[in-house]
Amino acid sequence: MQTNTRTKPEFIFERANDHIPSRECNYVIRNLCNRKEVGMLVAPSNVGKTAVAVALGAHVVQGKPVLSMNTKRGAVLHICGEGGDGVKDRVYALLRDVEDAEDYLVMKSRLNLGDPDHVPELIEQLKKHLPRCETAISLIIIDTFIHAIVDLNENLSNEMSIATSGAQTIAEELDAHVLLVHHTGRDEDKGGRGSSAIRTNVDSEFTIKKNEDTGACVVNTTKQRNMAGDLRFSYELEKVKLCTDEEGVDRFTVKATIVEGSLSTDDVAPAKFSPLQAAAWTALKGIQAEGKTGAMTSQILNAMPPGLHPKGANTNAKGTTLRGALTKLEKAGKLNGVKNGSGNYFWSLT
Template sequence: MATKLRPLSSVRPVLNNKYLIKGWLDRGAFSVTYGESNVGKTFFALDLSLHIAASHDWHGCKVDGGSVVYVAGEGGSGVLNRIEAVKREHPDLIAAASENGFSLLPTVLDLCGIGDAGALIEALRGAVPVLIVVDTLARAMGAGDENTATDMGAFVRNIDAIREATGAHVMVIHHSGKDASKGARGSSALRGAVDTEIELTRTDNVVMAETRKQRDMPCDKVFAYTLRSVFLGNDVDGDAVTSAVVEQAEAVSKKIRVSGQQKIALQALADAMAHHGEKKHGDMFPQTRQCVPLVVWRDYCDRHSLSGGEGESTRRTAFHKAKNALQEKGIVRVVDDFAWRCEE
């Protein structure tokens, strides 16, 4: 231990980090890519993985690549068709990835229990992968509960053991929680352990990949893409079989999402505005929009049955919760007990 002590005068900056994708992923680190179901997480992860295996720049970002192992725990034949779609549209990328070493492991691993992490390490003995993708966390939890810190802690320890033994960066594909603003689903022990978080969200047909956490890098990267359909052939019934490939797109403004109760509160506000809206004068109020007293808005919320309860306290709590959420999202403003809609 004494030999590891370093006086402050000997500390120097590290100017050259070892990266896989510059600004996105560091070598030997731990990342999570998450998003809602069917947002295109596997398409994104495969596109990124193939560029790393091919050592090709990833949509304008520098890549220092190497061999990749992709653990496909879900998707069935879907992952095979997705790779085939890339092969048909980008044969040079597939050729380079094949030459440098891209391996698919279409099986379910239990990385919460004992045994499978060691088996994977043993299977990769002698190999030097720079990236291992686990798709998805839910399929790799075995009998574990992703919502408990104990089971998530066991999963993280197995990921760390794989990283330590192989030297690889491990990326885990995961789902968003019910409240997307709170990040990936399950125990917060996962977020505390990862070095990088990438969130995928869809607006119309454009998917946005954005860094939400970077332990040692600026957290400001955005990659927008669409999924372009690729025809693969016909099945036994003569129906077309298709998959898709990632195609870079222009970033778009996200649509603000509102919950069921927030939608009810907005409809109540619109009705209240139609019957009781008034222009307010002063620097704090909008010059081109009508306002309505909070007490009137709340009365209309009660008439719209915002709260399922009958008690005054329940109705009051439901109104304040919806009002505050809409203010935080920038949809509604409240000044001097008057409310108005900011964004249509």
């Protein structure tokens, strides 16, 4: 006869009034990524999501602020489901001339978040490796999430809960932030592909939209469980020469550069608007915050960060493109445009 040796669960009840909030800073990137949390970077193909993930990692490994957001310097692990050498090329392009940035680690072995042995084995082996680094681990990038679920079905909520639980275990056991790089579905406006349980189970979500007029991409905060969720910033992609190969042909990679002056934490245009529309709306909001009733198209253009200007051969061409973006905002009810006798428009927020 078998004896039931199952351990009874123990439930602990604590008085909330006895709690003293911690004054310790637990961010990896302030207002963006916290330790012991899981975030998700969602984007369509060909907008440089790996490149911007590498750019964020490069800031963390140096302890360099992301715009005005402080970072806690620490080691970075980039887990590559594909293209590990390509990731190393991007890291090299950003950090080759930087001192004290050796702790950007790349793992080319595929992680399986659905395998009960993989997660604890990764944690154990990384803990053994970390004494070789100058700093503790701060950021773990899983690129891409789909490659890390292997045989799990991305459309089944129970299986995606297993995968995100594995990511959460890594974050908690290593006191780090885990950032999942994820693809959008067929309809970009509906967010990441797969079960809604993926988004539900992560602590933060950031979506990327590309402005075809300027070439700039905007990272929008679309979920924050424990921080304000109104942050956005832009980055640009740049083709960078790596070397000349043995046959005399130049080799290139792509690096992402975060645009100075693009950070916004104010009430901003909804993420469904293009980066150019959002930049124009934010610039106009700043002008009116100074006590002005509105601005002409050219004044809004001058108030925008140069990196977010529309493409154009000259100022007139840029102004024409910007006016088109402002007109769409007017149709969406976000601002008013009044045409004067000279054919120019004066814009104001609604």
